[in-house]
Amino acid sequence: MDEYQLINGIQQGDRKSYQILVETYQRMVVNTCLGIVHNREDAEDLAQDVFLEIFRTADNFRGDSKISTWLYRIATNRSLNLIRNNKRKRFFQTIEETFTGGRNRASEISENRSDQPDQNITDEQRSALLHRALDRLPAKQRTAFTLNKYEELSYLQIAEIMEISLASVESQIYRAKKNLQQLLLECYKKKCV
């Protein structure tokens, strides 16, 4: 079954086509979401929403781009939205904690730091550190970097997905790497673990 037939099937609500689409692309969608949200459960939940959106809006698909491009676009947008909403929730929590006298996150992190010797960084700590650094990248840098590093896409493919020029992709990824390196360097110098 080629892409055209697959989309045709989905547009007609054919369940077999749904299943083929999901089984073909689930790894790709979950992995893309994971690259942005860093949590496997959230990534799977998001991927489910991505496929539901595809089924619901299949009629709008005009076939001028590949199915994967379409999926990548929805996956990155939805993941970034989740991050944005989580940030908002944390903002509310901070306000609540300010008024209820709850502990704030900053103090928790610094407490964790002093518990651990600097030499033996576990993989868990290393990934928390990397995720914190990735979280601080602006949305476009983060999207381009994720597609390049997690999905190993070429700059040309990323340009098509993000609907930006090849030169912009290059500059987004270059800046993402620079920023990431800077954030990790700060961590390294302060021995932040």
Added chain:
Amino acid sequence: MNHKSIHKDLIFYIDNELSLEKRIAVEKHLEDCEDCRSFLAFLQEGLMIIEKEKNPTVSPFFYTRLSARLEKPEHQGQSQWVGLAQSAFFSFLLILGIYGGLRLGNNASSLKLYQPATSSILMLNDFEAEPIESFLLDKL
């Protein structure tokens, strides 16, 4: 080359994106510099996390779960209206609050309590502005 410029290039060194000339300079510096070697290792191990965590095994029940959700009736259209109604309601509350606060403030001024009343209104407004705004942005 000094540490600072080496530190700026290491991520590109790892990704093999440096010109030959720069690459040689970095390697030469790394040979003699313990600190830069240590940061290089730190960076490499950090980036290695991506290689380790990417492409996780997707739950075998992924499609089963999805098809269960497909059976459920569509709620999206309705929830959008609920969202709009909520936003409208909270905007109304906010406006009512500000109006009420201003009225209270004006009344208080006639009781010669003008100063404290004004400052508390300002504080409340500052504090309310962010969350309600975010809330509205979120729903629309």
